[in-house]
Amino acid sequence: MSIKLGEVPYKDRVQTGIEDDFMRQAVSSAQGRFRNGRLTQAAELGNWEDWRELGSEIRTHTLQNLDYYLKQLSDNVARRGGHVFFAETAEEANQYVKNIIKKKQAKKVVKAKSMVTEEIGLNKALEEVGAEVVESDLGEWILQLDEDPPSHIVTPALHKNRQQIRETFAKKKGYTGSDTPEEMAAFAREQLRQDFLAADVGVTGCNFAIAESGAVTLVTNEGNAEMVTSLPDTVISVMGMERIVPTWEEMEVLVGLLTRAAVGQKLTSYITAITGARLEGEIDGPEEFHLVVVDNGRSKILGTEFQSALHCIRCAACINACPVYRHIGGHAYNSIYPGPIGAVITPLLEGYDDHKELPYASTLCAACTEACPVKIPLHEHLIRHRQIIVEQEKKAPTAEKLMMKGFAKWSSSPAIYNLSAKMAKPALGPWTKDGMIENGPGPLKDWTGARDFYAPQGQSFRAWFKQRQKDGETS
Amino acid sequence: MKVSLFSTCLSDILFADVAKNTLEILERVGCEVDYPMEQTCCGQPAYNSGYLQEAKQSMKQMMKAFKHSEYVVGPSGSCVGMLKEYPKIFADDPEWAEEAKRFAAKCYEITEFLVDVMGVTDVGSTFKGKVTFHSSCHMKRILGVKEQPKTLLRNVKGVELVDLPMEEDCCGFGGTFSVKNPVISQEMVSEKSRHVAETEAEYLVGADMGCLMNIGGRMRREGKNVKVVHITEILNTH
Numbered sequence: 001m002s003i004k005l006g007e008v009p010y011k012d013r014v015q016t017g018i019e020d021d022f023m024r025q026a027v028s029s030a031q032g033r034f035r036n037g038r039l040t041q042a043a044e045l046g047n048w049e050d051w052r053e054l055g056s057e058i059r060t061h062t063l064q065n066l067d068y069y070l071k072q073l074s075d076n077v078a079r080r081g082g083h084v085f086f087a088e089t090a091e092e093a094n095q096y097v098k099n100i101i102k103k104k105q106a107k108k109v110v111k112a113k114s115m116v117t118e119e120i121g122l123n124k125a126l127e128e129v130g131a132e133v134v135e136s137d138l139g140e141w142i143l144q145l146d147e148d149p150p151s152h153i154v155t156p157a158l159h160k161n162r163q164q165i166r167e168t169f170a171k172k173k174g175y176t177g178s179d180t181p182e183e184m185a186a187f188a189r190e191q192l193r194q195d196f197l198a199a200d201v202g203v204t205g206c207n208f209a210i211a212e213s214g215a216v217t218l219v220t221n222e223g224n225a226e227m228v229t230s231l232p233d234t235v236i237s238v239m240g241m242e243r244i245v246p247t248w249e250e251m252e253v254l255v256g257l258l259t260r261a262a263v264g265q266k267l268t269s270y271i272t273a274i275t276g277a278r279l280e281g282e283i284d285g286p287e288e289f290h291l292v293v294v295d296n297g298r299s300k301i302l303g304t305e306f307q308s309a310l311h312c313i314r315c316a317a318c319i320n321a322c323p324v325y326r327h328i329g330g331h332a333y334n335s336i337y338p339g340p341i342g343a344v345i346t347p348l349l350e351g352y353d354d355h356k357e358l359p360y361a362s363t364l365c366a367a368c369t370e371a372c373p374v375k376i377p378l379h380e381h382l383i384r385h386r387q388i389i390v391e392q393e394k395k396a397p398t399a400e401k402l403m404m405k406g407f408a409k410w411s412s413s414p415a416i417y418n419l420s421a422k423m424a425k426p427a428l429g430p431w432t433k434d435g436m437i438e439n440g441p442g443p444l445k446d447w448t449g450a451r452d453f454y455a456p457q458g459q460s461f462r463a464w465f466k467q468r469q470k471d472g473e474t475s
Numbered sequence: 476m477k478v479s480l481f482s483t484c485l486s487d488i489l490f491a492d493v494a495k496n497t498l499e500i501l502e503r504v505g506c507e508v509d510y511p512m513e514q515t516c517c518g519q520p521a522y523n524s525g526y527l528q529e530a531k532q533s534m535k536q537m538m539k540a541f542k543h544s545e546y547v548v549g550p551s552g553s554c555v556g557m558l559k560e561y562p563k564i565f566a567d568d569p570e571w572a573e574e575a576k577r578f579a580a581k582c583y584e585i586t587e588f589l590v591d592v593m594g595v596t597d598v599g600s601t602f603k604g605k606v607t608f609h610s611s612c613h614m615k616r617i618l619g620v621k622e623q624p625k626t627l628l629r630n631v632k633g634v635e636l637v638d639l640p641m642e643e644d645c646c647g648f649g650g651t652f653s654v655k656n657p658v659i660s661q662e663m664v665s666e667k668s669r670h671v672a673e674t675e676a677e678y679l680v681g682a683d684m685g686c687l688m689n690i691g692g693r694m695r696r697e698g699k700n701v702k703v704v705h706i707t708e709i710l711n712t713h
Contacts, residue, residue: 014656014659018659324659325655327663327666358658361656363663364612364649387525390524400524404520407521407529408533410516410535411521412515412542417484419513438696443654447654451664451695451696452695452696461489461491462512
């Protein structure tokens with residue numbers, strides 16, 4: 001199973017993104033809304049940096065004691081009549097869910113939005129055993145109809161505009177209405193209502209599992225998680241093993257950071273909590289509840305310099321802040337986790353072979369690090385990835401390696417450096433016109449493809465300074 | 476006050492006027508300025524590209540060059556930001572860890588030094604024109620220097636400072652990013668150039684020549700007539 005979206009090479013994906021005017025307009029306006037929303041909410045709450053610090057401490061503590069809290073969670077889910085399965089791999093997780101589907105002879109599965117089930121490819125696995133899987137988050141539903149992967153982790157259909165969505169509805173569901181959001185949402189609601197009523201099994205992800213009470217909480221604006229967990233007889237929640245908090249108190253802090261950082265809301269319209277199966281004497285809840293805790297490479301990150309990447313609460317603030325994502329869109333990352341956090345965790349989960357370009361798809365401007373509500377040093381992780389690609393994986397281009405070796409010699413030897421400072425102007429002379437270079441040689445070529453290069457103004461500063469000192473001494 | 480000028484390799488070799496202006500401003504506010512000739516580059520091109528061992532060689536050279544300096548002041552938020560990272564980079568190196576800490580503690584970006592150390596918010600300069608300010612990413616996010624350059628600019632006689640739309644966004648330079656990902660870099664700098672043009676400013680001012688040569692080079696290519704100046708030029712005009 002792979003989190004990779006396809007086999008198109010990086011350069012072509014970037015080009016496709018850049019040429020997609022619809023997508024770029026949609027992404028740029030959404031980024032504007034989300035960024036402003038986050039900043040407004042942060043200001044209104046006050047002491048935002050202190051809240052981020054608290055969020056970071058909670059995540060650090062939880063990850064440092066992950067074994068303890070997972071055991072506590074597991075015990076409490078079991079105590080409340082639920083079944084817990086720890087899956088080491090995506091295949092194990094999918095197999096477990098498939099077995100339940102088979103045992104229940106389930107025909108229809110409704111799902112609430114979940115990134116981890118995208119990660120393990122659950123939908124495809126369930127379709128293999130003959131179940132019809134219906135996504136009930138509006139964005140995910142649109143993408144499912146269009147057979148298009150998500151391009152954003154919170155608003156998965158961000159790259160589509162309403163005209164495109166209307167077309168998808170018309171083509172796949174016979175929709176004949178207008179492209180107003182209200183009318184299309186009402187249509188989706190009508191369609192999905194039938195699916196909720198007919199579903200045998202509900203599948204959810206997990207925003208935060210609460211260790212002290214064995215609850216799984218889900219954050220939505222559409223309330224679909226509420227339907228997914230209350231109508232079907234069997235409910236299965238799938239969670240990444242790091243998506244856990246010790247108590248409701250920490251959950252309250254993190255959910256406030258999540259909704260503010262994600263969409264600029266104090267709180268979402270719904271926060272759903274599932275606490276096990278229906279016990280004797282209780283009036284609602286599913287007959288059967290399963291919690292699948294997915295490792296799928298996460299435990300390999302624990303204890304490494306990348307551990308803080310597991311602090312992520314999937315708010316996408318880094319994605320919304322990223323100017324690179326803004327221009328190329330989510331699909332260019334070729335991972336279900338796009339943007340800065342995707343560039344950090346995709347190579348960790350799936351190796352560098354297919355994803356070695358991702359750590360370089362950033363100017364290291366640190367807008368991501370600044371936006372992250374739990375203070376993951378994202379741009380520093382990207383530099384660490386680059387170091388591994390260069391020093392351990394040995395995947396850097398030869399020309400670059402030679403250039404960097406030259407750089408080290410040049411910058412550690414004042415004599416060589418001095419010579420280069422003296423030679424720069426005459427050496428670039430043949431390409432210089434009016435102090436500018438419009439079509440540079442060698443490594444300057446990529447630069448001057450898009451912009452002019454400034455030739456040295458005159459003598460170097462150090463030459464001028466030496467002269468000035470000399471003049472001072474003689475005067 | 477004794478200050479060592481850190482010219483940055485970029486200003487030393489390509490933009491000597493930036494280093495000259497920095498030197499003259501420091502002298503004007505009463506500093507005694509020297510220029511250690513052993514200085515080279517902060518190491519950022521190698522460090523940010525993942526070449527840690529190569530980067531460390533230039534970093535050691537820099538620490539040697541400024542070993543006896545009381546203050547190290549330079550005209551680039553990005554390069555000074557790099558110097559400030561040395562303690563993290565050499566934390567596990569018993570030979571250099573202490574020196575890296577000592578070194579980083581005495582490094583300042585020029586506007587930061589003027590406002591925070593010298594307590595100067597008005598350098599007494601005059602510069603006529605409508606200007607907009609590009610705040611460079613490393614200066615505001617890594618170094619944490621945000622208000623100082625604007626405070627100084629606002630106090631320059633004759634300057635009309637107008638906001639740059641989406642000022643928080645990177646210009647697309649990113650060092651080797653600009654040549655490793657030229658297509659994305661071009662889109663980013665084109666958007667920045669559009670925003671600069673929207674302000675109708677005559678001058679684009681910044682505190683990092685890296686960003687300025689990127690935006691300026693693009694605007695020249697597009698035939699846009701906005702002059703690109705380093706903040707020290709404005710602060711050193713009477």
